[in-house]
Amino acid sequence: MTADHPRPPPRRRLFALGRNELKGLFWQVLVVGIALAVIAFLWSNTVTNLSARRITTGFAFLGREAGMPIADSLLAYSPRDPYLWAFVVGIANTLRVAVIGIVLATLLGTLIGISRLSANWLLSRLAAVYVETLRDIPLLLQLLFWYVLMQALPAARAAWRPVEGVFLSNRGLILPAIPIGSPQLWVLGTAVLGLVVFYVIRRRLIAQQMRDGRPRPAWPFALGLIVALPAAVSLVLGVSWTIEWPQLRGFNFVGGLTLAPEYFALLIALVTYTSAFIAEIVRSGIQSVPRGQWDAANALGLRRSFMLRQIILPQALRVIVPPMTSQYLNLTKNSSLAVAIGYQDVVSVANTTLNQTGQAIEAITLIMAVFLTISLSISFFMNWYNARIALVER
Amino acid sequence: MSAVTDIPEAPRAARRPQIGNPALRWLRTNLFSSIPNGILTVVLLALLAKGIFSFAQWGLANAVWLTPANDSSACRAVRGVGACWAIIPEKYRFILFGTYPFDEQWRPALSVVLFIALYFLSTRRALWRRELAYLWIGALALISVLMWGGVFGLSFVSQDRWGGLPVTLILATFGLAFGFPLGILVALGRRSKLPAIRSLSVLYVELIRGVPLVSLLFMASVMFPLFMPSGFNIDKLLRAQIAIILFAGAYLAEVIRGGLQAVPRGQYEAADALGLSYWRKHRLIVLPQAIRHVIPPLVNTFIAFFKDTSLVLIIGIFDLLTTAKTAIIDPAWQQFSVEVYIFVAAIYFMFCFAMSRYSRSLEAHTASR
Numbered sequence: 195m196t197a198d199h200p201r202p203p204p205r206r207r208l209f210a211l212g213r214n215e216l217k218g219l220f221w222q223v224l225v226v227g228i229a230l231a232v233i234a235f236l237w238s239n240t241v242t243n244l245s246a247r248r249i250t251t252g253f254a255f256l257g258r259e260a261g262m263p264i265a266d267s268l269l270a271y272s273p274r275d276p277y278l279w280a281f282v283v284g285i286a287n288t289l290r291v292a293v294i295g296i297v298l299a300t301l302l303g304t305l306i307g308i309s310r311l312s313a314n315w316l317l318s319r320l321a322a323v324y325v326e327t328l329r330d331i332p333l334l335l336q337l338l339f340w341y342v343l344m345q346a347l348p349a350a351r352a353a354w355r356p357v358e359g360v361f362l363s364n365r366g367l368i369l370p371a372i373p374i375g376s377p378q379l380w381v382l383g384t385a386v387l388g389l390v391v392f393y394v395i396r397r398r399l400i401a402q403q404m405r406d407g408r409p410r411p412a413w414p415f416a417l418g419l420i421v422a423l424p425a426a427v428s429l430v431l432g433v434s435w436t437i438e439w440p441q442l443r444g445f446n447f448v449g450g451l452t453l454a455p456e457y458f459a460l461l462i463a464l465v466t467y468t469s470a471f472i473a474e475i476v477r478s479g480i481q482s483v484p485r486g487q488w489d490a491a492n493a494l495g496l497r498r499s500f501m502l503r504q505i506i507l508p509q510a511l512r513v514i515v516p517p518m519t520s521q522y523l524n525l526t527k528n529s530s531l532a533v534a535i536g537y538q539d540v541v542s543v544a545n546t547t548l549n550q551t552g553q554a555i556e557a558i559t560l561i562m563a564v565f566l567t568i569s570l571s572i573s574f575f576m577n578w579y580n581a582r583i584a585l586v587e588r
Numbered sequence: 589m590s591a592v593t594d595i596p597e598a599p600r601a602a603r604r605p606q607i608g609n610p611a612l613r614w615l616r617t618n619l620f621s622s623i624p625n626g627i628l629t630v631v632l633l634a635l636l637a638k639g640i641f642s643f644a645q646w647g648l649a650n651a652v653w654l655t656p657a658n659d660s661s662a663c664r665a666v667r668g669v670g671a672c673w674a675i676i677p678e679k680y681r682f683i684l685f686g687t688y689p690f691d692e693q694w695r696p697a698l699s700v701v702l703f704i705a706l707y708f709l710s711t712r713r714a715l716w717r718r719e720l721a722y723l724w725i726g727a728l729a730l731i732s733v734l735m736w737g738g739v740f741g742l743s744f745v746s747q748d749r750w751g752g753l754p755v756t757l758i759l760a761t762f763g764l765a766f767g768f769p770l771g772i773l774v775a776l777g778r779r780s781k782l783p784a785i786r787s788l789s790v791l792y793v794e795l796i797r798g799v800p801l802v803s804l805l806f807m808a809s810v811m812f813p814l815f816m817p818s819g820f821n822i823d824k825l826l827r828a829q830i831a832i833i834l835f836a837g838a839y840l841a842e843v844i845r846g847g848l849q850a851v852p853r854g855q856y857e858a859a860d861a862l863g864l865s866y867w868r869k870h871r872l873i874v875l876p877q878a879i880r881h882v883i884p885p886l887v888n889t890f891i892a893f894f895k896d897t898s899l900v901l902i903i904g905i906f907d908l909l910t911t912a913k914t915a916i917i918d919p920a921w922q923q924f925s926v927e928v929y930i931f932v933a934a935i936y937f938m939f940c941f942a943m944s945r946y947s948r949s950l951e952a953h954t955a956s957r
Binding site for chain 2: 218221225226239240242243244314320331333334339342346528530533541544555561562569570
């Protein structure tokens, strides 16, 4: 139809703006002008105020000695280190609670989400009560609550021992651990490398199976690359994997892995709170798979595990992944509540820095930069994952 | 004709014979449908019974309910085995109203009642009209008069003496009342065809959503004085309120944007065809539909936001959580913080639970249409 009436190409002349374009231009100039004016106003005030207080702007202060104690950190730190290193330690602490929190919250949330759909009435009701209670109480309140409980635990000498080798006291949670040094890291690195190589090989095998239809088992490669190869490296290097059991010496524990009360309270609060939201996401994701898909899979006589893995989960994940991403982002941002109980994450370090040096703008810029980087990385990863599992329409 | 009737009727699903007591049958299908399920039920029941029993022993049987004023000796005697609920009657005035002058505390109490009435009226579908906006303005003005005083024979109470539940409700309500229009503007900006406006909106939303609320609050408490001309300073509560409004605006903008995307293109085109201006098009045609689409997620955002106001604790503003935390600094009562936290948690829970129930009923209502 349109071929019968070829439209004349729209004439475009520079500076020949219609009424609408003029209006658009006017609004844009107005809004941007206001925004710039506000920023300029704030900026000039800030410059005057800073010079009045004799605070030099810039990040030079990062090289000065921090002098703040950080009790609990993965990286070696002493108060004589510069501010820059204090920030790095704070970032490591944020990541430590966020990454482990995300993993645990996903596991717990999935478990509770599935429980909510259980045929067992009692289990599904309990899961519902869990979700409803935790979702409706502020996280900060839950955090303070856990921290108070943690402080009310018995002293190290009278510590609870739920399992042999595990101690729970007002010093935190102490677990038996395998000391990880550089030889152990070599072995673990080999395992990761093996995993990557295995993944590439598996893709090849699947592509070949797609071509000729002959199944090629991937498990021998998995066994070789992920288990046998690291084991061999471990044997050759003579790496020891002995478990270190914590022991009570005097008023404190020696050996093992210690989760300080602040870290442990923050982790519990973040994991339980976020798991309630994740449970709802998982539940609605599974429920979004139409009944017919279950019936069809049953009619094909598929095994239940195969059916869940190959039919239900891929479809549920499409609904689950986007909201899950925002829960991960929330957990990471919520880890900044650490400042309320004195766990030194990046916000807490920045806050102390700000009080000590008065470099408010720089400290807050650093916080924002760190969180924007973390948020963008998580979004990037989840978007990549989401694109991978998205529906491919043929 | 006969050929049609010859088609055998589709077999009806064979109905299970319904034997036995209905209660037993319910137990059978819901709790003991299989052996693993039965074991699970028994284990869960045992755990539940143990949990309820130990909580009841701590919270009811061994609890201390009342003590003489300012005397916590009875509580300290049962420490570890029983709850000290006596701390609530001892401290509830401080927890609920903070340092507001004691004899004037009927004013914040009345404000709380007004807030709750306002929320309740706003949930009534029949009242979703323009008058509701006037009602909001009137009620918020009345609450301001009550809290501040200084007119009609009420003594003036400056806002650094406000505290407790009214502060939480003020932060949440004013945050929403201003954050909502801001959110609408930003959502429209983000969908605008004008590149400068669009990128400004995107920048605002992504910056605010990318950082934790805590850092915004720090900014409000520490950096705001730097931003302002020297000599000009506004109150801490108002600064936190501004941070909360900016925060709410960004999150609400994203929800409203979702609603705008759900409005069919034809609606925009029809409005354009009628020759409506941009603002009239949105006010009369697009926004009413868009917002209706997103009422349930909006209510969820309200809930999240209500809980998030508790973060002002970190910059030392006396909201409900801060007054609770301050109430247990008193050395005589220091050890009984769990009881106070449970009390405050119950208050937060009631508000949030009511909202989430309401959100669910709305969803059911939309789904049934």
